[in-house]
Amino acid sequence: MSPVRIKDNWREQRIFVRRVWFVTALMVVAAIAVFARLYYLQVMRQHYYEDLSVANGVRTVPIPAARGLIVDRDGQIMASNRPTFELELTPDEVPDLRGSLQRLAKLALVRESDIPELIRAIKSQLSFDPVPIRVQLSESQVARFAVRRFEFPGINITPQQSRWYPLKNLGVFAVGYVGPISASELAHINQAAYAGTALIGKSGIEAQYEQVLHGTNGYRQVLVNALGREVRRPGVLARQLHEKPPVPGDDVIVSLDLKIQRLAEKLLKGQDGAVVALNPWNGNVIALASSPTFNPNLFARGISEKQYLALVNNPDNPLFDRALRSQLPIGSTIKPAIALGALTDGVLNPTKRIYAGSDWHLPGSDHMFHNYKHEVCGRIGLNMAIIMSCDVYFYQVAYKMGIERLGAWLPNFGFGKPTGIDIPGEQSGLVPTPAWMAKHYPHRYGWYPGDTVILGIGQGSFLATPLQLAHYAGILATRGLSFQPRLATGLRNPLTHKIHWKRPVLDGNLTMISRSSWQVVIKAMHGVTTNPRGTAYWDMINATYPIAAKTGTAQLTREEANGDYNLKATPKKLRDDSWFIAFAPLPKPRIAVAVLVEHAGAGARAAGPIAMKIMNAYLLGPNGKLLPATPRARYSMPRDIAPRVDAGVDPTLTAMERAAQP
């Protein structure tokens, strides 16, 4: 039984007040908890949440940098940028999607049959993001759409930066081309730097100087709401947005002389071949031509499958850069190098005359090595052997030198290794040695003496590219200086127009060759063009300046090797390759040229006249007189840019003096 309880107001009031104080204490604790939490969020972790907030609402839109131009030595633009136009459709703003597309089809801007596919593609996108529905509009298509624009709400023409090669095919193998970034390239590039970039250099200067040309993309920040839609009028929120302008890529100045380049390509037209001309004193490439060619604009604008297959399946293979990649036997053009080797080794007395008949056989063997067309050279010394290109003479020189020394000697002239030209894809050719033979032909009984013999006339397994041959001609022209061939001479800042010149690279100096040896060989090469028995006498008969040259006829069939050969009767694919190297004017040549015309017969027949015309065009003024040696081009490298000398190369001697530009 509980006692009767009487309501005691005072007591209740006291209890109430006590309880209120207790509750107040609890509330203070709760308030402190809230405040501590706010302090943690807003003070201690403010930056963390600030970053998250920015990441939420700020989308960074890349602004692609303008790609650098590629210009020749006179400043003529070989690669530039120009906008192409595409048709973009913003689904949100198009009232009648199917109807609009059908009206576009009537204007022949989209294909009627593509409409269902287009609609599916459009529906799969965010409704407020523009979808490209037609790329690469031609000017007439742009015009056709522009006059009817008002009929197509939500459909706009937008410009896209694209690459444009105004000279089309001209110099394509030097300049290269750009194309859409492939999946494998995507894996290798810095994707952040390429956000907003659609095209990447695929070959030539475009690929080699990709980083320089590309520039640095900028960005612009835009506000997006939670749905990802851009906020057009951000108001006060705009102050949280940053913008960084893009830095355009540098222009690349290439050493090509377009006059010569154009001539070279014209001379090669209709034939498979290559021309490489360079300045022997710094390696600057004057012309780099391969025939046939192709139009690089096809790739930059998105090549169609049909066009691509046509290029790939063309039997003359226009995509193939013969100048850098065609590895062939070079025939007699090798002879000056062999002669210099034998002279330096002391196994050859240049003045001793020996009888050279129509053929020669190895001591102790009855296998005969024939002269070209069974010619009889007669009793000749080294001078006449080079002038007449006497195979029988050089069989013996090579045999005397032996393969070990020849194999070590020929790389001095750049054979068997890449020249280091500043565009990708170069082949290294081949200097065969017994070790190489054993490795690649293990079933053969090693290296035969005969292999050495035919190496003496640039036949057999020996291979070189036209570029290597021009490089080799350059070494001969400078009497031993090996400059890395190069196309890019300078980088020009597109804003300040300041030019950063690249130093030529001297990567070899053949100081072991005596002055007299050079004298003998170069005199003989001069004789090739001046002596009536010289193989290039008729090609160069009109020359107004002294030229050193050497012909080469690379034989491709067994019958040829035996000298039983009839040009007309031989299928084209098996006909001789015509080679020619030359440098002029003596004594201080300004240009070294190598010419290859495939399957055209003797070197003097097809390649020689091309070399002659190129040298004339480069060296002679309009009056037919030799031009002065001073630089004439707008972007000639200043004379005070000294070459960079590779380690191990002797920079002393008179070499450096000689290296000063003529």
Added chain:
Amino acid sequence: MMRQAIATGSSARRTLSGAARVLLALKLDGPLTFGLGLTAAYGLLVLFSASGGNVRMLIGTVLRLALGIAVMLALARLSPNLLRRASPWLYGLGILLLLAVAAVGHVHLGAKRWLELGPVQFQPSELLKVAVPMMCAWYLHERALPPRWRDLGVLGVIILVPVALVAKEPDLGTAALIAAAGAVVIFLSGLRARVVIALLLLVVAAFALGLRFMHGYQRARLLTFLDPQAHPLSSGYHIIQSQIAVGSGGMFGKGWMAGSQARLDFLPERTTDFIFAVVGEEFGLLGLAVLLLLYTFVIGRSLYLAMQCPDTFSRLLGGAIAVTFFIYVFINAGMVTGLVPVVGVPLPLVSYGGSSIVTELSGFGILMSLFSHRKLMG
């Protein structure tokens, strides 16, 4: 003299005279009215920004405020005795309305909470937020305190019947708040400490059990609270985005109308349940401190008023109104900052919409009535 003037219904003529005399005539407490006014004004400022400069929303809120003030004025003028005698009727009406909701209620967002009265939608559960503490206080008013077990049983029924009905709607947040309001009355009445502890344990046990019978989304909310990053785009989204908004505001905030989380729609429910985050984003810790100080002032003043009341009913009801107001603020702030689970509790006087602003002001109207009529009661 003044009171006579009021009694004769001539107050209308005096609304333009001195503020203190008006307040007195209207039975309003000056400091509390001032605190409520400042809070509401601050709320309007924030709401305008949170709604993206939506003037219609602002006008709607001003109209609701006006309605709330009218109700507050009316209630303040009623005598506490009348309020006390009306309590069981009000409570009974509330229960009936809840039953009506269950029968013919308007379904919105999957919950049946609204009654349509012509053009106006009305949430009976809001009425119970006031009616339940009133009923509890009414019950305890007659009885000697502290309450005995039998009283506790009766109070339990009084509280749990509407709580169950509201929880069934389902509106767990409001149900919990109603239960809390009743519990506060019981606690303030002086229920012995060991019983309080025992009851708390019981609630925890019931809660654990209840987890098994919760709706999927209710349980999800709770689990999300425990680990928001597990579902960043679904149920965790609210918590993450509101914390980003608050945190990125820093000490001084991004400025009025410049909160990117709110302006760019990343912050959900930014005009209603999560408006606290807008304050934090745009005005920073400083702005929140000002808001919380205003609330502290309102709550402190309310408790002071309650303590001044002479009778059990007034004290208990007044204390309950003050403490439940605190609970609303705490739960809302805690929810936005990630201290407590996301439950749909608006920020008093600041959040947009619903009947809550009217309920809150009518609570304060009752409180002022209890206080300002105290001398008449002897």
